[in-house]
Amino acid sequence: MRKYRGKRVDNGEWTYGYYFKIWEQTYILWGTTNDIPNMEEVDPKTVGQSIGLNDKIGQELWEGDISQRYYNEHYPELIGVIKWDETQAQFVWYAKFPNGEAVSCNLGHYLNGHSSSHKKGESKQDLVIGNITDNPKLLTKVKDMGGIAGK
Secondary structure (H helix, E strand, C coil): CCCEEEEECCCCCEEEEEEEEECCEEEEEEEEECCEEEEEEECHHHCEEEEEEECCCCCEEECCEEEEECCECCECCEEEEEEEECCCCEEEEEEECCCCCEEEEECHHHHCCCCCCCCCCECCCEEEEEECCCCHHHHHHHHHCCCCCCC
16 A cells, blocks of 8 residues: 555644545554554545655655756756546646746656666655745745646
């Protein structure tokens, strides 16, 4: 099962585990004690799934992370957001060049080990610099640089 994270409604801290929804409440289940589930209610707007990859310094990559990525020699530090793409059924890194042209990178081939320059489960090109929940000013800065492509 995939891991999820979300910000707790009681104290605003991140909690990690499995996504669970009961009626209108959203929870992250992180274990059991005497067969009783340990879970924390989280803000559903903050929930993101682990994408199954680590960045170049070993940090786990999550849906909603803002990462700096080496794109090519002309754009060595392009900044974008990791999102789930329903059409492609995979996680995609979305950004825009300073001229407004959209760019994206499918992250699924790293998971499958289909990239010759990466070990399976790792993305040497990404460096997490924040996320859309904790760093809204960073997201605004990214948008000012041309915006974020994708949904």
